[in-house]
Every structure is written in C-alpha cells, then in structure tokens.
Amino acid sequence: MKLAFFTGARSEYGLLRKLISQLKSDSFFEISLLVGGMHLLEKFGNTYSEIEKDGFTIKAKIPFYSEVLSPGQDEFSRAINGIAAVLEKEKYDALFIVGDRLEAYAAALAAHFTDTPVIHSGGGTITEGAVDNIYRYNITNLANLHLATSKGNYERLKSLPVINPENVLFTGSVAIDGIREFLKQPVPIGQFVKGIKKGNFALITFHPATAAKEPLDEILAKSVELILNMNCQVLITYPNNDKGYESILSQIERYRSAKNVFIVENLGAKGYYAALNDCLFVMGNSSSGIVEAPYFHKQVINVGERQKGREKDASIMDVNANWPDVQTLVNKGFNESWPLVENNNIYGDGNSIKNVMKILKDRFK
Numbered sequence: 001m002k003l004a005f006f007t008g009a010r011s012e013y014g015l016l017r018k019l020i021s022q023l024k025s026d027s028f029f030e031i032s033l034l035v036g037g038m039h040l041l042e043k044f045g046n047t048y049s050e051i052e053k054d055g056f057t058i059k060a061k062i063p064f065y066s067e068v069l070s071p072g073q074d075e076f077s078r079a080i081n082g083i084a085a086v087l088e089k090e091k092y093d094a095l096f097i098v099g100d101r102l103e104a105y106a107a108a109l110a111a112h113f114t115d116t117p118v119i120h121s122g123g124g125t126i127t128e129g130a131v132d133n134i135y136r137y138n139i140t141n142l143a144n145l146h147l148a149t150s151k152g153n154y155e156r157l158k159s160l161p162v163i164n165p166e167n168v169l170f171t172g173s174v175a176i177d178g179i180r181e182f183l184k185q186p187v188p189i190g191q192f193v194k195g196i197k198k199g200n201f202a203l204i205t206f207h208p209a210t211a212a213k214e215p216l217d218e219i220l221a222k223s224v225e226l227i228l229n230m231n232c233q234v235l236i237t238y239p240n241n242d243k244g245y246e247s248i249l250s251q252i253e254r255y256r257s258a259k260n261v262f263i264v265e266n267l268g269a270k271g272y273y274a275a276l277n278d279c280l281f282v283m284g285n286s287s288s289g290i291v292e293a294p295y296f297h298k299q300v301i302n303v304g305e306r307q308k309g310r311e312k313d314a315s316i317m318d319v320n321a322n323w324p325d326v327q328t329l330v331n332k333g334f335n336e337s338w339p340l341v342e343n344n345n346i347y348g349d350g351n352s353i354k355n356v357m358k359i360l361k362d363r364f365k
Contacts, residue, residue, distance in 0.1 A: 001364045002030045004059070004092040004116075006083065008037025008103030009240060010047040011288065014269040015098055015121075017054060018178040019353050024056075028361060034086055034095075036062035036079065037103040038241055043067050045238070045265035053268075060086045064103075070243040071102050079106035080113075087114040093364060094119050094144075100127075100136035101240075108142040118143040119360075121174070124153030129285075129305030130242075131210040145363060147356060149173040149291075150346050152311045171355040172348020179295045180350035182273040189278040192271035193235060193262050198278040201233035201262075205284040208244035209306040214321035216285070217247040219303060222323050223283060223330065224255060230334050233260040235275055237267060281338045283330075290316060291347050297340040301329050315341035 005020060007013045023029045033056055039048040040063050051058060064078035065071060079102075087095065087110055094117040097104050111118045120143035127133050140146065140157065146168045148154035154170040157163055189196055204223065206216050224234050236252055239245045255261040267275055276282065276296040282289045285306040293300045294313035302312070304321035312318070319325050 001028060001360065002032075002091070002093045003096060003360070004032045004034055004087070004090065004094070005096045006034045006036070006104070006107040007051075007098075008035075008039065008079075008107070009101055010038065010045070010050070010266050010268075011240070011286075012099045012101070012104070013039070013047070013051060014178075014272060015173065015175040016096075017269050018181065019174040019356060020056065021054075022353050022357065026357065028365075032059035032090065032092070033057070034060050034062060034083065034107075036082065037065055037101070041065055041067055041241070043265075044241065047266050050266070050268045059090075062086065064106075065241065070241060070245065076102060076106055079103050080110050083107050083110035084114050087111060087116045092116055096121070097139060097143075098122050100125070100132040100139065102135055102242075105135035105139055108139045112142050117145070119145045119147065121147040121171070121356075122149055122153075124148050124150075124155075124157040125311075126156075126309030127287075127306060128308040129209045129212045129214075130307075133211070133309075145169075145359075147171045147359070149348070149352075150311050152346075169355075169359055171359065172350075172352035173291055174352045174356060175292055176295060176348045176350050177353045178269065179273060179292060182270065183277070183296075186277050187270060187274050189235075189271070189274040192267055192274055193264060196233055196235060196262055199280060201235050201279055202227050203235050203237075203275050203279040203282045205237045205239070205286040205288065206248050206303070207239045207284075207286055207306065208242040208248065209285065209304050209321070210242050210244065212305045212321075214304045215323075216304065216321060217251040219321060219323055219326055220248060221251045221254070223326060224258075224261060226327060226330055228258075228260055232280060232334075233262065235262045235264065235279065237272075237275075238263075238265045281333055294341075294343045294346075297343055299333060299338055299341055301326070301333070311346050313344045313346055315343070
C-alpha cells in the first residue's frame with residue numbers, strides 16, 4: 001500500500017509518530033511523509049527537524065505559511081496547490097490526515113481534486129470555541145475512511161447522513177499507544193529543560209480561541225504570576241499560528257528572562273510526554289490537555305471555550321475565560337496539593353495502532 005501522511009504542525013506529528021514507525025516496519029506499507037505548515041517556520045522551531053531526528057525521510061517539504069502572518073486565503077490556496085502537485089505526481093493509494101487544522105483541510109481538498117482517497121483520524125469531535133470545527137467537518141465530508149478516536153465521536157460520525165456508516169470505525173487515539181510506551185521507560189523532563197524541578201512546575205499551553213473573544217493573554221500573564229508566588233515553576237510552550245496568536249506570544253516573551261519560567265517553542269513528542277509526566281498540573285486550552293494529560297493522571301485547568309463540546313475526562317476542570325474564576329481554581333489546586341486523579345480511558349486503551357493497521361490491511365489489500 002502506497003500511503004502518504006500529511007503533517008503541518010508539531011501537535012499532529014506527535015500523535016502520528018508511533019503509528020508511522022510501526023507502519024514503516026511492515027512490508028505491506030510504503031510510507032511517505034509530506035510536511036508543510038508550521039513545521040517549516042523558524043519562528044515555531046523548524047519542527048521538521050524533529051521528524052528527521054526520528055529517522056524518517058521527508059518525501060516533500062511544502063512551504064505555504066509566512067513567518068509573520070496568520071494563515072489566510074493566500075496561504076490556504078498555496079497549501080492546496082502545493083500538496084496537490086505532490087499527490088498528482090506520486091499517485092498514492094491514500095492520504096492519511098489527522099485532526100482539524102487549516103492545513104489538514106487544505107490537504108483533504110488537494111486529495112479530493114487529485115482523486116486520492118482520504119483516511120481521516122479525529123473526525124466527529126466538537127470544539128465550539130475554534131474554527132477548527134468547520135475544517136474538521138469539511139474534512140469528514142471529503143474523507144473516504146473515518147477512524148474515530150472516541151466512542152462519542154464514533155456514534156456522532158455514524159449519525160451523519162452524508163457518511164456511509166460502514167466506513168466509520170472506532171480505533172481510539174494513536175497518541176495513547178505512544179504514551180503507554182513512554183511510561184514503560186519514562187525520561188525525566190530535566191533532559192529536555194535544564195533547571196526545571198520535577199513535580200514542582202505547571203505546564204501551560206494557550207492557543208488562540210478563534211471562534212470566541214477571550215483575554216487569554218491576560219489570563220496567561222496573571223496565571224504565571226500567581227503560580228510563581230506559590231513557589232512553583234512554570235513551563236510554557238508556544239501557541240500555534242492561528243489568528244490572534246501574536247498577543248499570546250507577546251505575553252510569553254515578556255517572561256523570557258524571568259526566574260523560574262521556562263519557555264520552549266517545541267519540546268518534541270518525548271519531551272512533551274516528559275513534561276506531562278513530571279509536571280504538577282496542566283493549564284491552558286490545548287487538545288493535549290484533554291486527550292493526553294489524563295493518561296498521566298494530572299489535573300487539567302481547561303480555560304475558555306476552545307475545547308467546548310469535546311469529550312472530557314473527569315480530571316478536566318472547565319473554567320470560563322475570566323481571571324477571578326481561573327484564580328479560584330488555581331488556588332484550590334494548590335490548597336489541595338494537586339493530587340493525582342483517575343483516568344477514564346475515553347480515547348482508548350493503547351491498542352489503537354494495532355486497530356489502525358488491521359483496518360488498513362483489510363480495506364486496501
């Protein structure tokens with residue numbers, strides 16, 4: 001099977017990394033990686049280098065984003081045209097897309113125009129506070145095979161009248177397989193961030209809430225000050241490049257030289273798992289806090305509407321994007337010493353890769 005993976009951001013590559021590795025070791029598959037979007041931006045850490053460090057060959061680098069501008073119509077058109085040119089030349093049996101970002105939507109359209117079947121992982125999710133909701137359901141309409149990461153997403157996809165229910169299958173999230181493997185031989189965060197103290201730092205990631213007006217930059221800054229006053233360190237990872245990221249990034253950079261604040265553009269998959277494993281708690285509005293953090297039994301403060309509608313573990317504490325409510329939750333957590341919490345395994349039990357491989361072989365043999 002001649003199978004291409006498209007990845008445009010560090011977040012989705014972290015989900016795909018273990019799956020790609022397993023597929024490459026199986027002679028049934030011939031794997032290609034098509035890389036574009038944020039991976040090729042120096043401002044966001046040139047994360048394509050992480051892919052190369054993992055030993056994967058990049059078939060095509062497809063630049064279409066600007067170092068200084070949020071994605072718009074021109075970037076979207078360049079993405080479609082660039083990806084379509086590669087698909088037209090290579091004639092893949094299928095293109096594997098994960099998630100819901102703008103560049104993933106561009107990849108689905110490029111596949112549509114080049115008659116390349118689309119395999120989509122992550123459909124059926126709802127995130128009311130982000131325009132990703134639009135992109136995700138448009139990708140679903142363009143996809144030929146749907147790999148649902150939760151039972152709720154599976155039922156939602158099957159109920160859509162435009163989808164053949166026979167092409168919807170529950171696999172769980174392939175990210176969980178990588179987490180299970182990491183936890184067998186965990187690596188300390190100190191190997192990735194010098195000077196940080198295991199068990200005494202908050203892991204913070206804020207992305208723009210593209211479908212809601214929220215003072216996330218202000219909340220981030222006030223949260224950092226409060227956490228530092230609790231004699232706790234802070235590890236901040238960069239936002240994505242969605243519209244409105246500049247104000248969040250500006251606040252982050254204010255703390256570049258601050259004592260006990262560590263800023264990392266990109267930790268890589270293993271480094272991020274180390275951070276989740278060793279942190280005191282997680283805060284922000286990233287999907288990683290919803291999907292991955294519960295498997296490390298960490299409490300998560302999920303701020304605002306960006307992830308509204310997504311299935312959540314009992315350990316997720318939703319809070320409106322206003323400072324008094326956020327402050328109350330942070331203080332409560334410190335008063336209770338941030339205990340470890342149970343995980344409900346909403347996104348699978350760590351056998352997702354095996355499920356995906358079986359489905360692909362059954363469908364494409």
